[in-house]
Amino acid sequence: MSAVAAARQILNQLHEVMASRLHPQGKLDRVVEIIGEALDSEVCSIYLLREGMLELFATRGLEQAAVHVTRLAIGEGLNGIIAEHIETLNLAEAAAHPDFAYRPETGEEKYHSFAGVPIVYRERAVGTLCVQHADPRRYDDVEIEALQTVAMVLSELIVHAGLADDEAATLGEAASGPQMIQGLTLVKGIAGGTAVFHQPRVLIDQVVAEDIEVERQRVYRAFDKMRDQIEAMASQAEFGTGGEHDEVLETYKMFAYDEGWGRRINEAIDSGLTAEAAIERVQQRTRMRMREIDDPLLADRMHDLEDLSNRLLRIVSGQLGTAASQGLKRDTILIAKNLGPAELLEYDRRRLKGVILEEGSLTAHVVIVARAMGVPMIGRVRGLRGMVREGDEILLDADKAIAHARPLQQTIDVFAERMARSRQKQAAYAELRAVEPFSRDGTRIQVMMNAGLRDDMASLPIVGADGVGLFRTEFQFLVSATLPQRERQTRIYRDVLDAAGDKPVIFRTVDIGGDKAVPYLDSENASNDENPAMGWRALRLALEREGLMKSQARALLEAAAGRSLNVMFPMVSEPWEFDAAKAVFDGQLTFLKSQKRILPDSIRYGAMLEVPALAETLDILLPRISFLSVGTNDLTQFLFAADRANPKLAERYDWLSPAVLRFMRRVVQATDGSGVELGICGEMGGRRLEALALLGLGFRRFSITPVAVGPIKELIRKVNLGEVRDVMNRLLAAPTGSLRAELQAWAEQQGIETD
Template sequence: MPLSAAASAREILVRLHDVMAARSPAQAKLNQVVQIVGEAIGGEVCSIYLLREGVLELYATRGLAEEAVHVTKLAMGEGLVGTIAKNSEILNLDEAASHPAFAYRPETGEERYHSFAGVPVIRRERAVGVLAVQHAEPRAYADVEIEALQTVAMVLSELIANAGLIDGGDVPSRPQSTAPMRIMGLKLVDGMASGCAVFHQPRIVIEHTVAEDTEAERRRVYAAFDKMREQIDRMAAQAEFGGGGEHDEVLQTYKMFAYDEGWARRINEAIDSGLTAEAAIERVQQRTRQRMRQIDDPLLADRMHDLEDLANRLLRTVSGQMGTAAQMGLRQDTILIARNLGPAELLEYDRRRLKGVILEEGSLTAHVIIVARAMGVPVLGRARDIRRQVAEGDLLLLDVGEANVFARPTPAMEEAFEAKLLLKQKRKAAFAALRDVPPVTADGHRVTLMVNAGLRDDVHALDVTGADGIGLFRTEFQFLVSATLPQRERQQRLYRDVLDVAGQRPVVFRTVDIGGDKALPYLNTSAEDEENPAMGWRALRVALERDGLMKAQARALLEAAAGRTLNVMFPMVSEPWEFDEAKALFEAQRAWIAGRGRRPPTGVRYGAMLEVPALAEQLDVLLPNVDFLSIGTNDLTQFLFAADRANPKLAERYDWLSPSILRFLRRVADQAHAAGVPIAVCGEMGGRPLEAMALIGIGIDRLSITPAAIGPVKAMIRSLDRRALRARMAELLGTAPPRTLRADLGAWAVEQGVELA
């Protein structure tokens, strides 16, 4: 009969326990497994496919043709079974043949069956087989049935591994090659470092999956939870960054996950099904990984990474295998390697020895990256398969700026790396010497250089770089690192702290830019149903619809700026009426504050971000109502060219120095100047010296860029003759220009002695 409760999964495990304990051959055991599972599910077919010599071989079946056993084979990615194994994903189909990956194998006789459900058999984070069931009638399998199949798959992984039926799945102790190797990744925290490779933790292999005593397993998990929570509380209390910041909020959010009763309940339910404590934790962890693969929203995925980090810690605790590299101690300068890390795990390492981190996964918004930035540790992410290509003790040369790491370098590579590092340090010192020197061109024109920020700690870059102010403070960062919606008082405290540190220097606060690829689970702003999230329900569109969110932020900003000038900017304005509505909302909150006798700002300056090309067609309507205009070149470029900036096939195709984008920006700048409205560029384009030079050449004299770009851009400005540049830009854009002006502008800069390094 079909499964109806977790207790049915336990009944299956009890029967499987007897099968595993028997001394019969492995093939006989697998034949029994498909009979047991097929009967429990009430389906006509249950099959097991195992990975053998790189292909998935039908190894046992109940319902398919017996002559197909050991004959039917599928490549990884081929058919439904191959898709499950390749992607380590679950398939639950009421009509199997309708799936694009369906591949018919006539020898199996499966044409009689319509519905299909399959789960991967995972061994050491790798799919080594597939367990599948089928029914003659179309039907969707219930969640409890899929859960039971996943639980059985865990037990199967132990059975087939012990029988030696699958290809070896371990990561080799040494990589296949010992030659020098360059491994590419994603820039997460900039910096250069050299050190020996150290793996964060050994893989914990679960040897026993079926519980003998459920209550004993439950007690082990409870004890492990208590011990893990004590460790995290202690680490959070001992973490020292100085001055507070978002990393403190990250740790508080991380602690909240550790005390999450829902997570503990899911592990308990897995124990109820008959799994050991270790297997139950791994079972829930596998479910988390599968959910992560289905999540397009990077912020929600980052929170799932935190939960997986805690699961790793809990698994080590309950198994007694506590030996991470942090506990064992770092003996030399180290580059740490991990699939992923949680913020608390990073804090365990000796900061004197930890020189850098390389992750197989990771993203810019992950909690561990915020903590790493506060620690000053460079991090490279998305370094695919690095744990298979690098061995413990290998020398690594990490250059996050170039998004790569060299493993086992030759002496010549080491020498070149050290020379670059020394040069970078000298350049950094030279740029630091420009801190108090104004960004004035060689012909006496003053350019305004401001920094982009989003974290409380970023504000200190004003003093380090000598920037004129903060041209873009991304207020959404506080929302993204929080597990719940930040209360108005907490928002107000952040904004006031930022203004206090900035002093007399202006700060432009951008209202929350959420939605799209920056979803907040607690506000249900996920873009999973949107085909193109970048052009969807996000930024000001969300804020105007969820006006309670914007009202709270408006009050927080207005109260934080009491007695000072508040500069506020609205993101992704598509038409002037959106700006008008947002401004009216702020003005209503301003009147509310004044009506209650609270001290208001001395003045409020309202600005709009031009990211949507449509707004440029109504500048004559918009400009009389705004105090300033900022161009967000990142989104503007992809909208203008209809090119997704995250698509690698298009990444190099559309250049910021294309005549199209430069002509567009020049037209906007000319209109803003004619209306007497200050205009700035606050996108990544302004942080690159050559691109910044082009912007100055078309009349844009205000740039808001990353703190690291202030020195190089200031050096460029001070070596530049603006009048000569403007004449050259007019000449280049007035003729039939090439696809990009990059080569022409680069040659002109060299000829004129403009510093672009």
Template sequence: MSAAASARQILTRLHEVMASRMHAQGKLDRVVEIIGESLDSEVCSIYLLREGMLELFATRGLNQSAVHVTRMAIGEGLTGTIAQNVETLNLAEAKAHPDFQYRPETGEDKFHSFAGVPIVYRERAVGALNVQHVEPRRYEDIEIEALQTTAMVLSELIANAGLIDEEEAGSLSEGLSGTQTVEGLTLVKGLAAGHAVFHQPRVEIVQVMAEDIEAERQRVYRAFDKMREQIDNMANQAEFGGGGEHEEVLETYKMFAYDEGWSRRINEAIDSGLTAEAAIERVQQRTRMRMREIDDPLLADRMHDLEDLANRLLRIVSGQLGTAATQGLRRDTILIAKNLGPAELLEYDRRKLKGVILEEGSLTAHVVIVARAMGVPVLGRARGIRGMVREGDEILLDADRATATMRPSGQVAEAFDTRFAKSREKQAAYAELRDVEPFTRCGTRIQVMMNAGLRDDMSSLAMTGADGVGLFRTEFQFLVSATMPQRERQTRLYRDVLEAAGDKPVIFRTVDIGGDKAVPYLREENAEFDENPAMGWRALRLALEREGLLKAQARSLLEASAGRPLYVMFPMVSEPWEFDAAKLVFVEQLEFLKKQKKLLPDAIYYGAMLEVPALAEVLDDLIPRLSFLSVGTNDLTQFLFAADRANPKLAERYDWLSHSILRFLRRICQATVGQDVDLGICGEMGGRRLEALALLGIGFRRFSITPAAVGPIKELIRKVDLKEISEAMNDWLLDPSISIRTELEAWARERGMDLD
């Protein structure tokens, strides 16, 4: 029997129960019998939330004496875990699960397999529907889908019967008071204050079972047409200019809107007897289950895009079209959402949108790319945020420190305002240095360049007064595209970037994808799995193997740089031959363009990123071939310490001001002395004032950092005497017993240097 037929059979029988004059308890008793019989299940049980506890309300197969006796807290046992996480469990052996708890009064000791789904009311779990078997086995998808469908009907039944404890179900969101702080993951840095606005009000599904299946199908068809029209209009009206990365994000989003597999699954749910709204919600529940099982962050982010579209479709089909964006923001706003699609973020008034807090979200999400370009701070992974805040609550968002404070007390708000005001004052002071060249006290000119990756980032060049772009990450265009970016599109991007830079240099790093920056259109061709993606098949290694990829990028960069100098940097060079091989691709493309009588770059400067420690041992061989060398501190540090920088437990364990990393970096500096090569530092280390001071002391004279760090580093440079800091660093590096961080902080404070 198909999933639709199985679910329809259950729904038909449940409809009869719901329409009967039987009392609520009798209906629940009949429901567990129907489900148990339909799924050939030896046990079927319903737990409902009462007085803060999950109470066994009805069962088939467990001891009847346990009904209204067995109770467990949210998060306790398997049933409590289902309710707490609002997730489905499917276990061949229940006792093997770490949250399993045995309740002797139920007589469940002989049952091994277990499956349970949450009963959800107004986005909160108010119970659980469980089945069990004696034989150990995982339940089939058809059985899980039938349970999920039944749970939706149960939600309606128990709500109409008054069995849902409304006060308890709403206690997490109603009557909130007092200051609360939530921690998360910084997705886009910044400080912001505003009032909470929920991205989209929850669509109330008032009818689950369909009276006319064909009529429900036509409602979904019309909703799909309207949603696709909306997405097409947004793609055409995007404000970031034609042909850029944001267009490619929206194209990926559009691809999901037209996905036939998605619409087919919704139709199958309607075939089972659900209304259009309930069918969309059922398919969305399945999507959420899959998202929890996906380890690949890129694929998970694309599942988030699909859920974003499902929410849009649900609002259209229900007629509840209003979102916070379409209704308009009336005051400074901190937007609250479970997740957010890039197209929806573009709908908001940027004058009022001050920040975004997501329950989910990741650094690789498409919405982060758009938010960064908009200059909107974003906090992700703020677990439970929607249950901690009410519409209109005041929120202080500190994405720099990865926290958000709801309903701040006067003292907390005052401290935040002071910090915010100080930040604005500093930014104003840094802005005044925009046209000031960064000379040290001893008269040495230090180059301060900025990192970029999007066309819109180039506006920061003039705003900060940076000397140029020391790192343009070309991979962003590849990461947000559903297919390999065409050469013409690459050329257009690079030309736009160079035109925005004017006469300032732009160092283009060739594509660094693969490993932890996986893209599906390349991964599908590569069957191998990287257990350590940061050290795997990525960057130059991938580009040299996929020669067509590097050839296309080489020609794009050469054509875009016609009449200008071109600076090309190869990432993750491990040995000199890799640099030679990559340069040869450019040389061959240059010869091809010459034969085509194309206008060529005025000059080409080739460089390498030193991220792999092995390269430091062969600099004497490599340096004569280079015009410039950039040390990538982010990857270099994790390779030196064998510590994954994405692992929260290791992120703060190894200090950039340790003797090991500073001695290593000083050796690199010393290897370039007297050589005709421009040495620079590239990465987060160079944008932190204390670390930048140490880098100046060991010999670095070119920095490429985030635009926000340009002003602070320029201000620091103007207070430094290089001879003085160099002597101090030499002394500290000779003595491994001291803390360089402690010594450097004291040294800087004595000279009036602000280290914040």
């Protein structure tokens, strides 16, 4: 029997039961009999959430004396695990599972196999539905899908009959009292605002279909409308406040026209569900698959499909719009299960103060964009919607990976004091925007900023940076489902140069692949990378995909017509890679000359020093380049063989360790007298104590996040470079470990404030 036929058979009988005059307990007693018979299962049981515990409410096969007696805490036993994680279990030998909890009063010791699904209402588990069998066996997919469909129908019966805890009871004191939320720091910073849910809940009032054909036509119309919306938005020259939006819609188009997805929704309707319930049914299946996926990059692709499911569900139900489309009315902390980069860009930056994600990872594309936007973010907050309600006051401290929902007045006062100090500092830094950063002994230090979005260029005059020392060109690639068209690249690069005026912009060629995977460049090389940050990415990828490099080279050359162009190649390991990349630009330059096109007035080429091997061949590379930028983020993880995306290792290796600083000093010495401009780009240069060390080593150009420009300019004006150079030489001569404590103590003696 197919999954559709099995579910349809059960639903037909359930429909009669639900329409009968039986009291709720009688209905559930009849339900377990129907399911057990249909699946030829000796045991079928329903557990419901009551007073915060899972209570055995109805059973076929277990001891009837255990009904309303056997109770499990959330997370206790197999049913507790199903409810806690909202996931399906399918076990040939239940007792072998580490979370198995034996209850002697049930008489379940003679049953070996077990399958259970959550009964979900409004994204929370209100109970579980499980079957058991004496013979050890895994249940077929057909049987599991039938159980999941039945669970959806049961949720309506259970909630409307008031058999399970309502939402307020489930949330308990967490919904009214103060709550501290702990997660993982994704983007540092502090912020306060009102909780706004990115994805307003779509309430499904009816689960069982009265007319299957009517429901099918509703879904067909919703698909047509959704596709029309996406096509219309994709055809616009711009979308929202940033040109990167329209490209992410190509990803939606791929899924919107996927026949398999539409077929699964149709099959759910065939089983007897309404259009809304069918979409939700398939979406639940997707969520459960996502929990089984270990590959974070593949999981990110599954999130794209979930986003599209939400869009379709809103259309078919008539409940349209995300919080972004409705507009933010006040300072906001956005609450979401997950976000895509383009979705984040839809929000008004003036009102969006922070983000808390139930999922999220350090390598997700949205984190890269949030960091560029300066939006604090924490993730990996399990049960987030059970802690926060729409409109709650939220204080977010992403530096410490915590947030306070409905905080006590004492917490508000402490936080307000921190915010006030931060605003005072920001005001002092703002006064330095027109001040040139000279050290106390008269040396001019270049302080530039990093950027990656067109909108970032507005920060250039505000913070008073000397230019853009690193423009990450990969952002438009990360939010696109297909290779960005050359014309679109050209337009963005030209807009960036226009916004910079007479200040320099260094464009770093695309750094994608590895941990910044994009669907249109999928490859065996990338998918098999055990260490993606050290794999098929950046210049390695671009040189292999010559069309990508040629397109970007021509776009940059055309955008810089009649003015200066600065190009930097990422992740150069050996000089020949630089030569190969420059040859691509030379080829496009020759082509444009033959076409009598206006060329850049001057072109300067540089390289990123991120791979330690390059330091051994600088004598070969330096005569060929105009500038060299040390990328501290990747360089540090390569030096220590420590993945910075791994939370256990992220803070373990110190930038102020002798290994890092001696390496940096060697690079300074190698470039001294070469005429090559040496700079730092990366988080290390934006931290005051680390920047002090770099100044002592001889670095004279910094490219950092816009918010760090003011603090670093202020630091430079307090430093005597000769003095800090002597301190660094002394500390590095005989180090005992990290130089952090000793350098901090020296800075305090000099009256130099650090982070």
